[in-house]
Amino acid sequence: NAGVTQTPKFQVLKTGQSMTLQCAQDMNHNSMYWYRQDPGMGLRLIYYSASEGTTDKGEVPNGYNVSRLNKREFSLRLESAAPSQTSVYFCASREGTESFGSGTRLTVV
């Protein structure tokens, strides 16, 4: 039982490059989330998807896009990376109980 799987675990980007963070869950959860974690600021919600085919903005959506590809997968895309997007990104899914992935550490130089 893998739970929530995020890829990649680490990534270094140059300013202006694009990339997609992948997330998949095997628990048949309807709701999925993307958070970023910055020192001293806890987790902040970027986007969420309450069910397949729907997405909504969270607290800090600027500079990001998401796709709920199917019930299992929820990807986060940075179209033009900026140093301010250096962070640790967590994907989570929820249906009663909640599970988090182990995170993606992204550095934008």
Added chain:
Amino acid sequence: GNSVTQMEGPVTLSEEAFLTINCTYTATGYPSLFWYVQYPGEGLQLLLKATKADDKGSNKGFEATYRKETTSFHLEKGSVQVSDSAVYFCALSPLYNFNKFYFGSGTKLNVKP
């Protein structure tokens, strides 16, 4: 608006000491309240939760009581172990939208043998 304030860390304790990590919140109505724990290099794990006033959440020796009158949800444990060393996050989920979680900034706990 919605927000969560936690005591700043790090908190350093000796094994078997009593632990309190303070958490207060601001919210519209009566939110659900949560404590999460994050071990090094891992994602967050739900530790305990409470969904209404005066509820007590408990798990693995940790407890927290939902206090509406003081808008607090302090985390306590009677006797900490080295294995409890981690970062602890308090969070709330508003009554009107359970998909929107608001997290505190986290409190790092170091337990020394």
